[in-house]
Amino acid sequence: MDSREAELSRVVGSKIREALDAEAAAGDEIRLGRMRFIDRVTTRQVSHAFERPRAWTVTFRRLSFGMVGAAAAVAAVFVWLRLPISFQIDSDAGPAAIAGNAGDLIEANAVVPTALRFSEGSSIVLERGGQLRVLALESNGARVLVEKGAADVAIAHRHGPGKWRFEAGPVTVDVTGTRFRVDWSPESRSFGIELKEGSVIVGGECLPTPRRVQRGDNLRVSCGTPATSTTAAKMDVAAPAPVAETKPARVVAHRDTHAADVGDWRELVAAGRYAEGVHAAERAGWSRVCRSANAVELLSLADAARLSGETSRAVEALLILRQRFPGTTSAATGAFSLGRLAFEKRGAYTEAARWFATYLDEQPRGPLMGDAVGRLMEARDRAGDHTAARRDAERYLQRFPEGPYAGTARVILAD
């Protein structure tokens, strides 16, 4: 490198590099790129599926437009049916649901549960402190590893039989369409499953043979320590059964068909069993429950309804909350939740903006203020009120220059 070149490299290169590094958008761009990349990776089977028929179309080019159109429609349906399902992770701990990736470890923190919503309608609510991974996604199911804790599972039964498998330690659960609760403790190597609907096949090295578990069954399996393997493990059966001492695992099974019926919705919601809690409240009379619950209970019930996909129930509970407890912090939080539901579940951006503005009017210094301003800005922008959105963006950046909506705010201001 001669001296002139070295000077050019030093001055131009270092200055430009420094200025580029000072740009704040790198993290946002990398995150956005990641989202698009993962989306493309998960859906690329579609493009590959289209590549093969492309060669065919050369052969059939002379066929009538009608026949080609019909073939394309059939191919599209075929591809659509083979599309791997996707899922989103939703929790009160974050500003919005995010796309989930196969293989990632998903943890519900100690305060709020985490819901996984799959594109074909199935859902998993991971309870507080639980950990799981979605190991693989297929067109009609997924393989899920419960690493720790409990999860409420509801598998949708659409487009024919599903192909879902849950794994917890050495135990496997093969599922079609059903609802159940599964739990696994890696410390005690204890597995449990409680069937609410349908049936599943539980297998794995802990059980001598795969076992069908039906609605109302509550199966608990103790797998012993990993080192002892199956030979050292013991098995007891609570109810009389032909398996006694000769079986290598501890299995306790009993039938409790009325468990869900007698459960109090408050206890179920507090235990993170949201779908059950909502159903219990419905059985007890939804309106009556909403009119007797206190403000905090109403917020919990609305959250349970939202997390279990019962949007209209959540909206109803929140509107009653605002009607019964006007002017309280809970009512303001209810306004924020209503805005979030309008934005995320219905794409009703004008309505969402109204609710976020209501929260800010009622709680200008409230704990959700930053999130409310960011969401208000985004809702107004999407609703076409760009002037107000720019104003919100300025307000947001002034207060939270490094906040989670800062990138969006800058884009709005640059447009």
Added chain:
Amino acid sequence: MGPTIKEMVTPLTFARSDDELIDALRSGHPGAAAVFYDRYATSVHRTLQSVLGRDAEIPDLLQDVFIRAIDRIGELQHLDQVRSWLTTIAVFAARAHIRRQARRKWLFLFSPDQTKQRHLEPPSSDARRALRETYRTLDTLPANERIAFVLRFIEGMTLPEAAAAAGVSLATLKRRLSRAEKKFVARVRERPLLEQWLQEGTRWTLEKQS
């Protein structure tokens, strides 16, 4: 405040080394693609940003580079060269983008929407204004010369590294560099703000003029 959802999602931790990661990618291990992206996205982003400057299409190009990489993962011979291999793919993606942009400008010459600078943020400092001017200057260079200039002077690569990243011989790279350097210096003189910014700390551009 509790952790955000993103903090609650931990990338798959099966691959500790590049070898394991590439093996996992080749065998279609679930989650390997995400780990691959997370490990190299910053480096690829830096290359794209150096070549293109601020550009709204960088997120798309970023994902495009990784999709191409996964498609060609079988071609990767030396596992210790993942980063430079990705840099080459990024450079090719950036060059294609520059050429696309040039065609678009020509086709939509009279459409302000199509030809306006697509920076996300307005200039708010001298450095940012100078950065914009720099890339406007680089926009006037042919794509291959611009890439040679950027790899050598902004990315700070050695000549052999820059030649490998651009996919050309050392001699070709040197020729392109020489042409790019002359054109860049001549065009900087037409932009007083940029010249002043670059002169801070050196007399290089004025010496070239005399």
